[in-house]
Amino acid sequence: MLRVDDLGVHFNGVRALDRVGFTLAAGEALGLIGPNGSGKTTLFDAICGLVAPDSGRVLFDGEQITGQSAHAIARRGIARTFQGVRLFERMTALENVRCAQPGATAQRGEAGRLLEQVGIGQFGGVLAEDLPLAARRRLELARVLARRPRLLLLDEPAGAMTQAETIEMAQLLRSVHTGGCAMIVVEHRIELVAEICPRVLALDCGRVVADGSLDAVLADARVRSAYLGVAG
Amino acid sequence: MDEFTVGVLSNVGMISFLALSAYLLLVTGEISFGQQGFFAIGAYSAGIGTALWGWPLGVALAWGAAAAAGAAALVGALTLRLRGLYFAVATLAFAEAVRITFELLRYQVEIDGEPAGPNGTEGFRGIRYVLEHDIGPMQYLGLIYGLLAAVLALFLWLERARIGRVLRMIGEDPALAAMQGVDVARAKLAAATAAGALAGLGGGLYAHLTTYVEPRNFDVMLGVHSLAYGLIGGLGTAFGPLLGVAIDIGLLESTRWFSGYRMIVFGGLVAVLLILRPRGLLDERLVQRLRSGWPFGVHAAR
Numbered sequence: 001m002l003r004v005d006d007l008g009v010h011f012n013g014v015r016a017l018d019r020v021g022f023t024l025a026a027g028e029a030l031g032l033i034g035p036n037g038s039g040k041t042t043l044f045d046a047i048c049g050l051v052a053p054d055s056g057r058v059l060f061d062g063e064q065i066t067g068q069s070a071h072a073i074a075r076r077g078i079a080r081t082f083q084g085v086r087l088f089e090r091m092t093a094l095e096n097v098r099c100a101q102p103g104a105t106a107q108r109g110e111a112g113r114l115l116e117q118v119g120i121g122q123f124g125g126v127l128a129e130d131l132p133l134a135a136r137r138r139l140e141l142a143r144v145l146a147r148r149p150r151l152l153l154l155d156e157p158a159g160a161m162t163q164a165e166t167i168e169m170a171q172l173l174r175s176v177h178t179g180g181c182a183m184i185v186v187e188h189r190i191e192l193v194a195e196i197c198p199r200v201l202a203l204d205c206g207r208v209v210a211d212g213s214l215d216a217v218l219a220d221a222r223v224r225s226a227y228l229g230v231a232g
Numbered sequence: 233m234d235e236f237t238v239g240v241l242s243n244v245g246m247i248s249f250l251a252l253s254a255y256l257l258l259v260t261g262e263i264s265f266g267q268q269g270f271f272a273i274g275a276y277s278a279g280i281g282t283a284l285w286g287w288p289l290g291v292a293l294a295w296g297a298a299a300a301a302g303a304a305a306l307v308g309a310l311t312l313r314l315r316g317l318y319f320a321v322a323t324l325a326f327a328e329a330v331r332i333t334f335e336l337l338r339y340q341v342e343i344d345g346e347p348a349g350p351n352g353t354e355g356f357r358g359i360r361y362v363l364e365h366d367i368g369p370m371q372y373l374g375l376i377y378g379l380l381a382a383v384l385a386l387f388l389w390l391e392r393a394r395i396g397r398v399l400r401m402i403g404e405d406p407a408l409a410a411m412q413g414v415d416v417a418r419a420k421l422a423a424a425t426a427a428g429a430l431a432g433l434g435g436g437l438y439a440h441l442t443t444y445v446e447p448r449n450f451d452v453m454l455g456v457h458s459l460a461y462g463l464i465g466g467l468g469t470a471f472g473p474l475l476g477v478a479i480d481i482g483l484l485e486s487t488r489w490f491s492g493y494r495m496i497v498f499g500g501l502v503a504v505l506l507i508l509r510p511r512g513l514l515d516e517r518l519v520q521r522l523r524s525g526w527p528f529g530v531h532a533a534r
Contacts, residue, residue, distance in 0.1 A: 048411065
């Protein structure tokens with residue numbers, strides 16, 4: 001479904017991504033781990049068309065999407081969330097979801113059901129800027145689900161959440177994945193990654209340093225050194 | 233209704249088109265200091281239509297709006313890639329270029345033994361369609377407010393339709409809007425074109441009410457005011473800029489309470505509101521509360 005070949009991104013001489021390559025099958029869930037600054041969010045930006053790569057390519061369903069505009073890529077069925085939750089703050093929760101519904105036939109009822117599905121049905125008429133953090137994360141998830149995506153890119157979906165909220169979010173994501181949606185999950189909380197993703201990719205300094213099962217990746221010496229600060 | 237009141241209401245109605253024009257761009261996150269340029273194009277084009285070419289008023293007004301829309305599409309295609317201050321300055325430069333062009337424009341035709349048409353800095357006299365067709369002040373007022381009501385109905389429909397949400401999405405976060413599948417550049421160009429058409433329609437109405445226009449009618453202060461109406465009245469609904477016009481023209485300009493101090497009061501009002509209510513009196517929060525039946529609506533605190 002998704003193929004990333006030798007992707008390279010530079011910012012003012014700093015190498016953010018260096019020949020990153022991997023594939024993702026339809027319906028697969030992939031965890032993406034790495035220390036801060038390792039290139040996880042830049043990888044999402046490059047896939048989504050928010051950042052133009054200097055080299056390499058991204059293929060979705062066999063077609064090259066590198067260089068396409070963000071809206072064209074979104075229309076192909078790729079949706080994402082952001083590390084710092086990004087919502088349309090001056091719109092209600094319901095309007096935020098309706099904004100994401102594709103086409104002119106967007107249904108208000110369906111938007112309400114999505115809010116119910118993520119557990120914030122009671123906040124439909126509340127401005128996004130007035131929502132508590134956990135509800136904002138859930139609203140962002142409802143919004144990307146409204147796109148009816150085939151590939152979800154989730155950037156720290158449980159960031160700044162409590163333990164209980166993280167468990168609920170993991171259950172939500174698992175149910176979304178069970179529905180057949182492929183996803184890449186950036187997350188520092190290994191327990192959430194373990195809950196959803198059988199396969200994990202580790203980045204460090206813009207390079208892929210490990211790719212495999214969670215146990216295998218965490219046991220990798222380079223990952224332990226870079227990500228966990230453990231030598232050898 | 234006395235003549236003075238009809239005159240004030242006519243002014244409020246005509247300037248409302250310009251205010252809605254600037255508001256449409258503000259909603260998409262763009263600040264234009266140049267909508268008076270499209271107002272001028274509409275005024276001159278529609279005036280030429282009736283006075284020189286003998287067109288019916290309706291056709292001339294549509295022509296004025298179309299000419300302004302065409303100019304807006306052209307300017308938009310060239311400038312909408314610019315962001316923030318750069319876009320604002322570009323629109324201001326365009327409007328000044330339009331004004332100076334009309335200072336140079338001479339296109340006169342002899343009608344009834346007298347020259348008529350644009351005559352550079354002397355202005356454009358003889359736009360007499362309304363007088364010649366015995367359209368009374370009240371009838372013309374009805375035309376202005378009939379058209380304004382139609383435009384307002386369109387805005388209110390837009391606010392609830394997907395296209396209205398698209399414009400607000402772009403105004404809040406263009407990159408996030410693109411992630412929802414929105415072609416941001418195309419939507420902005422469409423909004424700029426529609427805003428040009430609105431300003432042009434207002435200009436055509438203005439020219440036929442005053443029967444005389446000159447380039448200095450369309451200076452930068454007109455643009456600043458049109459922008460300020462949305463900022464004062466509020467960006468949460470199309471009623472916002474209309475409220476701004478009503479406050480400025482209906483209250484400050486037309487009453488004697490602020491005689492001689494209008495610009496000081498108006499400027500102060502803009503400054504105070506930008507600090508206390510940066511999105512204007514009828515901002516998104518108040519509009520949402522009103523829609524949800526406030527004060528009885530349920531609201532959560534962060």
